[in-house]
Amino acid sequence: MHQRRLWTLWAAIAVILVIQGTAVAQDQNQNRRGRNRGVRDQLLRLLGEEKVQDHLKLSDEQLGAVEKISEEVSNEGRERRGGRRNFRNLSDEERQKLREEAQKRAQEIKKKLAGALSEKQMNRLSEIAIQERGASALNNPDVAAKLKLTDDQKKKLVEVGRENRQKMRAAFSEGRGGDRQAMREKFTKLREEAHKALLAVLTKDQQAQFEKMKGEKFDLPQRRRGGGRRGRRPSNDT
DSSP: OHHHHHHHHHHHHHHHHHHHHHHHHHHHHHHHHHSOOOOOSHHHHHHTSHHHHHHHTOOHHHHHHHHHHHHHHHHHHHHHHTTOOOGGGSOHHHHHHHHHHHHHHHHHHHHHHHTTSOHHHHHHHHHHHHHHHGGGGGGSHHHHHHHTOOHHHHHHHHHHHHHHHHHHHHHHHHHTTSOHHHHHHHHHHHHHHHHHHHHHTSOHHHHHHHHHTTOSOOOOOOBOTTSOBSSOOOOOOO
16 A cells, blocks of 8 residues: 555656656747747848748757857847947948948858758748848848849949938928828838839849749738837847
């Protein structure tokens, strides 16, 4: 009788341990998916979206690898911010230099991610990224290389982007304190105009190829007010 009670007790303890172990594993996986927030690098930010993670079928090991990369980039970002000047006070040339430096960091991050994801996953992630960025993705070195953009085309893309940012800043200054809905409509119109202007730099064949580079349509998570997104995403700052 005593042995039966002892066996029952040990069985109950074993069940409790199994349940606790499962709960801990679920919490760790949930934290891994939701801990990383506030990212600026596009690929890392997209990989922080649970919808993207599920679409790419990322394993727990891959999620952990992405999180590690995210933390490294976050630490590097905090170091850079220490001596950073106010972006609004910079000249167009200084701003362009910062964008080029950001592009270089993005390429380095992409190489690290390529070591954590499969080639198929990386290709699909790139397609989703192009869908999200739209015509502005033409400034991406990889996209430009695949489309075989000429130096003259690259220069025109930079000029279109600069003109659009100037118009955006002017519209913001003029609309400050005014009708927010009217300002949103103005910004939407400016973005549409910039999109058309960027695509106009391409030849017809390049435009067709660029469209194919987007891959199958992916319903991106909706942006929340303030530019944030619903869902889970990696935490870092580039």
